[in-house]
Amino acid sequence: MANLVFSIKLKEEPVKITGKDGTEKIYKLKELTGDQRKQHDANFDYKIEAVGDTLKAVPGENFKVLSSAEFLALCFYDEKNVLVSFNVLGGYPYSMLDQLHKAALKLSGMDKDSLEAAKNESEGSKGSGSE
Numbered sequence: 001m002a003n004l005v006f007s008i009k010l011k012e013e014p015v016k017i018t019g020k021d022g023t024e025k026i027y028k029l030k031e032l033t034g035d036q037r038k039q040h041d042a043n044f045d046y047k048i049e050a051v052g053d054t055l056k057a058v059p060g061e062n063f064k065v066l067s068s069a070e071f072l073a074l075c076f077y078d079e080k081n082v083l084v085s086f087n088v089l090g091g092y093p094y095s096m097l098d099q100l101h102k103a104a105l106k107l108s109g110m111d112k113d114s115l116e117a118a119k120n121e122s123e124g125s126k127g128s129g130s131e
Helices: 034-041 068-072 094-107 112-128
Strands: 012-018 024-030 046-051 054-059
Touching (some): 012 094, 024 094, 094 112
């Protein structure tokens, strides 16, 4: 079996934003760290129930889906490499936040396509006897 090879350098994407005054600034989206993912997941309150042969996540009393701005406050950095606060992000146009949110999810492997691919890969390895 080949060695697994990883890099701890976070994936990132530059983002150019034009301010109200016309000046352009370069920000960046970064892949979530393990601690940031834990912080993200702590906002979810759900339990796992068996339904037939499958498991199903059932929302609890405190279940909350993070808004785009709340999620981006974990992974959107300014020119000084400082996280942009939720309060600042809340003032940005929603259409921009929505597109940044989708890009951030993809960067961290949390978008629908990435999750589906991981699920298919996991199911494929179960059938191949490579567990």
